[in-house]
Amino acid sequence: MLKNISKQGKGELAFAGSLVLLGLFVAWDTSRMDIPQSYSIVSPQLFPYIISTLVTLTGLLLIVEVLRGRLGTPDGDEPGAPFIPADRKTMLFLVIAIAVHVLLLEKAGYIIAATLGFWGVSFTFGSRKPLKDFGISLAFALTVYFVFSKGLQIQLPKGLLESVLPK
Numbered sequence: 001m002l003k004n005i006s007k008q009g010k011g012e013l014a015f016a017g018s019l020v021l022l023g024l025f026v027a028w029d030t031s032r033m034d035i036p037q038s039y040s041i042v043s044p045q046l047f048p049y050i051i052s053t054l055v056t057l058t059g060l061l062l063i064v065e066v067l068r069g070r071l072g073t074p075d076g077d078e079p080g081a082p083f084i085p086a087d088r089k090t091m092l093f094l095v096i097a098i099a100v101h102v103l104l105l106e107k108a109g110y111i112i113a114a115t116l117g118f119w120g121v122s123f124t125f126g127s128r129k130p131l132k133d134f135g136i137s138l139a140f141a142l143t144v145y146f147v148f149s150k151g152l153q154i155q156l157p158k159g160l161l162e163s164v165l166p167k
Contacts (some may be wrong), residue, residue, distance in 0.1 A: 007085065009066050016062035023056030093124040109159020114141035 005013065028049040063099045097120025104113035118137035119130075129132050158165050 005066070006071070009069075009071055012066045012071060016059045016066060019059030019062065020056055021059075023052045023054075023059060026052035026055065037057060090124055094121065097121045097124055105158075106157055107159055109161050110156035111138075111141045111145050111161055111165075112159060113157075114144065 007012050026048055030045050030052060033045055033048070033143045035044060089096045097117050100120060101117030104116065115134070117139055119134050122133040122137065123130070145156055
């Protein structure tokens with residue numbers, strides 16, 4: 001049965017299968033949740049169980065639709081247009097930019113990690129003005145940092161800039 005499915009169909013099956021797995025993981029993780037002993041009309045597990053059920057059912061229904069041959073039409077394409085595979089090089093650079101942000105966040109701090117991450121994403125999407133992109137990335141990272149740390153009182157990692165940034 002899977003031999004008759006196109007590349008697009010296999011991609012849709014992979015996506016639908018990941019939804020099923022995500023829904024099952026959320027249900028399993030919710031079942032392990034520590035519940036406070038205080039009286040409450042609505043359990044803190046109710047909404048995660050609802051979400052996990054909806055995500056799992058959506059994934060299962062998508063699998064059924066793909067197996068029946070009803071594939072989705074990508075945005076901007078006409079039905080019956082040839083399938084164009086994803087640009088793996090662009091996706092790889094995007095994953096690298098996000099990984100740099102994640103790996104540098106604690107040690108280097110939010111501002112440095114976010115600046116490099118934002119700059120990497122702008123490069124990945126085709127911008128070839130590195131100084132301008134770096135400046136915009138830095139300004140955006142600083143804005144987000146100060147809105148969170150000063151405005152919302154949510155402390156982001158200072159990292160290497162700890163001695164320079166205000167308390």
